[in-house]
Amino acid sequence: MTDVLIVGSGPTGLTLACWLALNGIEVRIVERRPGPHRESRGKTLDPGSLDVLEQLGVAARMTAVGNADLVFRKYFDGAHISDTPFTDALFIGQWQIEEVLRERLAELGVQVEHGTRITEVRQDPDAVTARPEVGPAIGSRYLAGCDGGRSTTRKLLGIPFVGSTEEEALMVLGDVSAPGLSRDHWHQWFTSDGGAMLLCPIPGTDSFQLQASRERDARGEPIPPSLESFQRLFDRHAGMPGIELADPTWMSAWTVNVRMADRLREGRAFLAGDAGHVHPIAGGRGMNTGIQDAAALGRALTSALRTPPGPAREEILDRYEAERLPAAAELLADTTERLERVLAAVREPGRGTEAGLR
Numbered sequence: 001m002t003d004v005l006i007v008g009s010g011p012t013g014l015t016l017a018c019w020l021a022l023n024g025i026e027v028r029i030v031e032r033r034p035g036p037h038r039e040s041r042g043k044t045l046d047p048g049s050l051d052v053l054e055q056l057g058v059a060a061r062m063t064a065v066g067n068a069d070l071v072f073r074k075y076f077d078g079a080h081i082s083d084t085p086f087t088d089a090l091f092i093g094q095w096q097i098e099e100v101l102r103e104r105l106a107e108l109g110v111q112v113e114h115g116t117r118i119t120e121v122r123q124d125p126d127a128v129t130a131r132p133e134v135g136p137a138i139g140s141r142y143l144a145g146c147d148g149g150r151s152t153t154r155k156l157l158g159i160p161f162v163g164s165t166e167e168e169a170l171m172v173l174g175d176v177s178a179p180g181l182s183r184d185h186w187h188q189w190f191t192s193d194g195g196a197m198l199l200c201p202i203p204g205t206d207s208f209q210l211q212a213s214r215e216r217d218a219r220g221e222p223i224p225p226s227l228e229s230f231q232r233l234f235d236r237h238a239g240m241p242g243i244e245l246a247d248p249t250w251m252s253a254w255t256v257n258v259r260m261a262d263r264l265r266e267g268r269a270f271l272a273g274d275a276g277h278v279h280p281i282a283g284g285r286g287m288n289t290g291i292q293d294a295a296a297l298g299r300a301l302t303s304a305l306r307t308p309p310g311p312a313r314e315e316i317l318d319r320y321e322a323e324r325l326p327a328a329a330e331l332l333a334d335t336t337e338r339l340e341r342v343l344a345a346v347r348e349p350g351r352g353t354e355a356g357l358r
């Protein structure tokens with residue numbers, strides 16, 4: 001039996017695994033994907049996350065990969081209006097963050113167990129048993145559900161996810177190359193008819209993260225993301241002839257979800273990261289909050305496992321929820337407000353996503 005089983009190897013699960021391994025706690029981390037992904041998704045690390053990553057010994061590796069000096073370039077109806085330098089966060093693709101954390105975890109003697117999807121969780125007073133779709137059951141003293149917004153562990157634990165989900169996706173997302181487009185800027189095109197196309201360079205690659213308003217067909221139905229649709233949106237909103245988008249490595253659609261778990265602890269099992277809260281991406285706080293959750297849970301589990309079973313241990317474990325549940329509530333309210341601010345700001349020529357960052 002291991003001390004802690006972590007379900008999910010996104011930024012939250014990997015941060016927690018490194019934290020526990022560094023503190024001598026026996027840990028296993030399972031991941032349903034067959035191998036690492038290459039999706040840019042969360043692309044900023046804030047100073048609070050860099051502080052946690054410093055404690056794990058990887059902040060310098062992150063800054064070596066990332067870009068701390070990006071200029072937001074704003075266009076309106078095709079005309080370049082303004083540039084805003086932004087140096088308050090490190091821009092870096094989520095897959096790059098996960099790669100550094102996996103490397104650190106391997107140095108600490110732990111490998112992510114890919115291709116292991118947890119489908120059943122049971123607990124008794126002394127242990128938790130998690131069952132993967134394939135392979136033997138895994139016993140642990142504690143379990144951390146770090147398995148994202150659609151968290152299976154949250155559902156298996158019967159923890160309600162309270163809030164709202166919009167019916168239709170707000171935007172399409174992806175990773176593409178755009179040969180000929182400058183890589184020193186986060187290009188943000190907005191149009192007076194409400195259109196948006198954003199291309200943010202992912203450092204050390206040829207790739208840009210694309211975010212755009214949805215394309216609709218003649219009946220007003222949203223068109224699913226594809227390279228052809230991305231190009232039509234780019235031509236319509238950016239109007240830069242000669243730039244051909246290519247090499248799509250990730251394509252998705254993003255829906256506004258504002259939900260949080262009504263508790264983060266169920267006996268010997270805990271939730272952290274998106275498994276406990278989902279919210280608008282304006283302000284780039286999701287992954288950063290997951291990293292803070294992981295540090296708080298890492299501290300609680302390390303301290304609890306060094307304390308004899310009994311009320312003192314339970315109190316240490318309860319402190320995790322007492323600290324992080326109010327943080328989740330604040331996150332939902334704050335990011336909802338940031339999204340409204342961004343959507344209002346971009347109607348004005350020269351303004352962009354910085355409206356949600358400050």
Ligand SMILES: Cc1cc2nc3c(=O)[nH]c(=O)nc-3n(C[C@H](O)[C@H](O)[C@H](O)COP(=O)(O)OP(=O)(O)OC[C@H]3O[C@@H](n4cnc5c(N)ncnc54)[C@H](O)[C@@H]3O)c2cc1C
Nearest residue numbers: 008010011012032042043118147148273274284286287288
């Ligand atoms: C376009 C975009 C931009 C964003 N920008 C930012 C930003 O700038 N800054 C920021 O902080 N955040 C940002 N976010 C949000 C960020 O991506 C998420 O908050 C972050 O991924 C949450 O990390 P996590 O580890 O909690 O969950 P995830 O990254 O979702 O990881 C969960 C993992 O669990 C695995 N898993 C799921 N179910 C199981 C199972 N049953 N068994 C085993 N494994 C399982 C999944 O495969 C996955 O690897 C952005 C998101 C998007 C889409």
